[in-house]
Amino acid sequence: MKQNRRKFIINTGIIGGTILTSGLNTNTFSKNISIIKKNSNMKLTFKPYTLELKHVFTLASSSRTTTPVVLTQIEYEGITGYGEASMPPYLGESQESASKFLSKVNLSQFKDPFELESILEYVDGIDEFNPAAKASVDIALHDLVGKLIGKPWHKIWGFNKDKTPYTSFTIGIDTNEIVKQKVKEAEEYKILKVKLGRENDKEMINTIRSVTDKPIIVDVNQGWKDKFFALDMINWLSEKNVKLVEQPMPKTMVDDMTWLTEKSMLPTFGDEAVQRIPDVIKAYGVYSGINIKLMKCTGLREAHKMLTLTKSLGMQVMLGCMTETSCGISAVSQLAPETQWADLDGNLLIKNDPFIGTKVVDGKITLTKSPGIGLTKI
Amino acid sequence: MKQNRRKFIINTGIIGGTILTSGLNTNTFSKNISIIKKNSNMKLTFKPYTLELKHVFTLASSSRTTTPVVLTQIEYEGITGYGEASMPPYLGESQESASKFLSKVNLSQFKDPFELESILEYVDGIDEFNPAAKASVDIALHDLVGKLIGKPWHKIWGFNKDKTPYTSFTIGIDTNEIVKQKVKEAEEYKILKVKLGRENDKEMINTIRSVTDKPIIVDVNQGWKDKFFALDMINWLSEKNVKLVEQPMPKTMVDDMTWLTEKSMLPTFGDEAVQRIPDVIKAYGVYSGINIKLMKCTGLREAHKMLTLTKSLGMQVMLGCMTETSCGISAVSQLAPETQWADLDGNLLIKNDPFIGTKVVDGKITLTKSPGIGLTKI
Numbered sequence: 001m002k003q004n005r006r007k008f009i010i011n012t013g014i015i016g017g018t019i020l021t022s023g024l025n026t027n028t029f030s031k032n033i034s035i036i037k038k039n040s041n042m043k044l045t046f047k048p049y050t051l052e053l054k055h056v057f058t059l060a061s062s063s064r065t066t067t068p069v070v071l072t073q074i075e076y077e078g079i080t081g082y083g084e085a086s087m088p089p090y091l092g093e094s095q096e097s098a099s100k101f102l103s104k105v106n107l108s109q110f111k112d113p114f115e116l117e118s119i120l121e122y123v124d125g126i127d128e129f130n131p132a133a134k135a136s137v138d139i140a141l142h143d144l145v146g147k148l149i150g151k152p153w154h155k156i157w158g159f160n161k162d163k164t165p166y167t168s169f170t171i172g173i174d175t176n177e178i179v180k181q182k183v184k185e186a187e188e189y190k191i192l193k194v195k196l197g198r199e200n201d202k203e204m205i206n207t208i209r210s211v212t213d214k215p216i217i218v219d220v221n222q223g224w225k226d227k228f229f230a231l232d233m234i235n236w237l238s239e240k241n242v243k244l245v246e247q248p249m250p251k252t253m254v255d256d257m258t259w260l261t262e263k264s265m266l267p268t269f270g271d272e273a274v275q276r277i278p279d280v281i282k283a284y285g286v287y288s289g290i291n292i293k294l295m296k297c298t299g300l301r302e303a304h305k306m307l308t309l310t311k312s313l314g315m316q317v318m319l320g321c322m323t324e325t326s327c328g329i330s331a332v333s334q335l336a337p338e339t340q341w342a343d344l345d346g347n348l349l350i351k352n353d354p355f356i357g358t359k360v361v362d363g364k365i366t367l368t369k370s371p372g373i374g375l376t377k378i
Numbered sequence: 379m380k381q382n383r384r385k386f387i388i389n390t391g392i393i394g395g396t397i398l399t400s401g402l403n404t405n406t407f408s409k410n411i412s413i414i415k416k417n418s419n420m421k422l423t424f425k426p427y428t429l430e431l432k433h434v435f436t437l438a439s440s441s442r443t444t445t446p447v448v449l450t451q452i453e454y455e456g457i458t459g460y461g462e463a464s465m466p467p468y469l470g471e472s473q474e475s476a477s478k479f480l481s482k483v484n485l486s487q488f489k490d491p492f493e494l495e496s497i498l499e500y501v502d503g504i505d506e507f508n509p510a511a512k513a514s515v516d517i518a519l520h521d522l523v524g525k526l527i528g529k530p531w532h533k534i535w536g537f538n539k540d541k542t543p544y545t546s547f548t549i550g551i552d553t554n555e556i557v558k559q560k561v562k563e564a565e566e567y568k569i570l571k572v573k574l575g576r577e578n579d580k581e582m583i584n585t586i587r588s589v590t591d592k593p594i595i596v597d598v599n600q601g602w603k604d605k606f607f608a609l610d611m612i613n614w615l616s617e618k619n620v621k622l623v624e625q626p627m628p629k630t631m632v633d634d635m636t637w638l639t640e641k642s643m644l645p646t647f648g649d650e651a652v653q654r655i656p657d658v659i660k661a662y663g664v665y666s667g668i669n670i671k672l673m674k675c676t677g678l679r680e681a682h683k684m685l686t687l688t689k690s691l692g693m694q695v696m697l698g699c700m701t702e703t704s705c706g707i708s709a710v711s712q713l714a715p716e717t718q719w720a721d722l723d724g725n726l727l728i729k730n731d732p733f734i735g736t737k738v739v740d741g742k743i744t745l746t747k748s749p750g751i752g753l754t755k756i
Contacts (some may be wrong), residue, residue: 101447114529114533114536115536115538116536117535117536117537117715118541145536149529155492156527157480157494157495158493158494158495158679159493160493160495160496169597235412280689308683308686308687309690312656312658337495
């Protein structure tokens with residue numbers, strides 16, 4: 001039954017969150033455009049899309065070769081803004097839940113897409129959770145408004161596009177020989193990311209160190225349950241040119257995490273512990289920094305606020321992502337000039353990216369000058 | 379000697395922070411414009427200006443009939459952005475100190491006014507303090523960039539211009555009869571503001587209450603030194619349709635203030651206690667809200683961040699001002715749609731406003747649709 005519904009959605013193509021459906025021939029399309037101009041209303045449409053991964057993606061608990069996403073569009077006065085919800089299965093959203101959420105979004109009640117604050121407050125209030133589905137509206141709306149302004153968001157926000165950081169590139173857990181091979185293939189990248197929290201953590205780092213001295217950031221994904229063990233590991237890692245440790249302990253172990261951050265030689269970053277604005281306040285004093293991801297925090301508007309908040313609190317910021325298209329990556333990278341760390345390799349891991357946008361050039365996040373989120377549809 | 383220097387500055391008119399001086403005849407002016415276009419550099423110019431007050435302005439310690447300001451302009455590709463530093467003498471800045479500061483500002487090193495973050499970080503780093511002088515650069519730069527974008531800042535920030543609050547209007551301390559007269563003259567305003575912290579606080583409130591039931595906000599300017607007395611006063615005021623209490627106790631009495639906020643029937647607002655971003659963090663848990671003023675916080679960029687930060691912390695925001703022209707008022711009012719309280723009557727108190735901008739219509743802050751900070755020079 002679920003499969004049938006999904007097939008139905010895919011076969012009918014873009015489905016209207018409001019009534020408009022993009023027709024399949026030019027005549028219908030032109031007719032719709034004229035209706036849009038007359039009403040000057042925003043029209044949200046969306047379609048499920050399946051990302052095909054270049055390599056099998058392995059987490060502690062599962063492996064997969066695809067990531068389900070939903071691609072959104074908001075059209076207004078002949079201009080189209082693009083958005084995306086990326087939903088790795090373990091995070092609790094799906095193409096079905098996102099489609100259900102997006103069907104409820106009625107943007108025709110707003111006459112002006114510039115009222116981002118009111119519109120996104122309304123979208124956030126439609127239902128609880130659904131952060132990726134909400135982000136897909138937020139991103140499309142930002143792309144639209146940026147295009148209406150005629151500037152990319154990093155410029156509207158007053159950032160200097162040359163100040164972007166290098167992105168890290170994840171080296172997946174594998175046999176020693178394959179890990180060495182992967183490190184060689186990642187020659188372009190200046191910073192490597194490694195997932196730890198298993199039995200063979202030290203072996204993994206030593207294997208990488210046998211072929212390169214590049215800085216490493218590690219993501220423990222809550223894997224260390226004992227604070228003394230965690231501190232020993234961090235002390236050891238700090239001598240191996242590791243630069244930071246992401247989510248070393250379970251997010252619920254707040255007191256132990258506070259103790260660890262105080263003692264740690266390396267900055268600690270909250271990831272699973274920090275979804276949205278209230279979590280930033282809770283992370284103050286517990287972590288040295290936070291990982292901001294659009295699919296966790298409902299999009300660019302909240303991400304920009306979290307960046308301001310985090311910097312005001314004297315904490316560090318890393319930008320993160322899921323496996324996603326260049327749409328999500330180009331959106332979040334608009335914030336990159338004001339962040340120290342970027343882990344934005346999500347679009348590099350897929351075979352069927354429908355967009356061209358932010359690129360990695362010599363390991364550095366490189367923004368385009370195109371307006372909105374800086375995207376071109378292939 | 380000081381008087382001579384001031385006369386000199388006034389007589390020579392606009393003085394270049396960089397080398398450009400706006401000529402006094404059209405030919406010179408046109409020539410300068412062509413130079414600007416060729417270089418595409420920003421040119422900062424400034425001139426002292428003396429605001430003439432409609433009524434004598436009385437504070438606990440002094441009275442005055444003028445307020446010294448410095449008006450700034452930043453020109454870029456033929457577009458001019460306007461800014462202002464308002465410097466009531468008791469706050470420690472002057473036309474001399476602002477002129478000295480502005481003479482050090484070299485914007486020609488930046489090619490693009492859109493790099494607000496980098497430019498204003500540079501300006502902030504030129505010297506300590508000087509918040510009003512810094513604000514005069516920030517405001518002119520925002521006006522310029524908004525004009526280059528072609529939108530007012532409330533729109534660029536994604537705010538809904540209809541959501542602005544009513545402004546309060548200050549009823550100065552005077553004899554009972556004159557106070558009653560002033561209240562009648564303030565008929566247009568929906569909220570009155572009263573300065574307390576003297577012997578006759580209750581008499582002042584009772585006098586106003588004998589002629590109107592309008593909501594009142596009170597500003598104690600650190601006047602109450604005892605927390606029990608302060609709490610008694612707040613309890614009494616809360617029965618007189620008073621809505622909030624600004625800076626009830628000295629800013630240094632943090633523990634007593636925390637106690638008072640916890641017990642208070644009315645929201646407490648930090649004003650003297652809160653200048654810039656780090657003060658917002660310190661105010662968390664000590665006050666219910668903060669008063670943001672451009673001349674304290676160095677301008678719109680920091681004010682916008684403080685707004686985000688304060689709302690993220692679940693605190694309330696009031697926008698305040700000095701006696702200033704419509705330049706400063708129009709700038710800060712761009713933030714008004716996202717604030718609950720506005721005390722923006724500074725331009726209503728002067729006789730020689732050189733600008734038209736944000737207006738008060740039926741007591742409500744009413745933004746213009748003009749780009750930048752929404753200003754027209756008279």
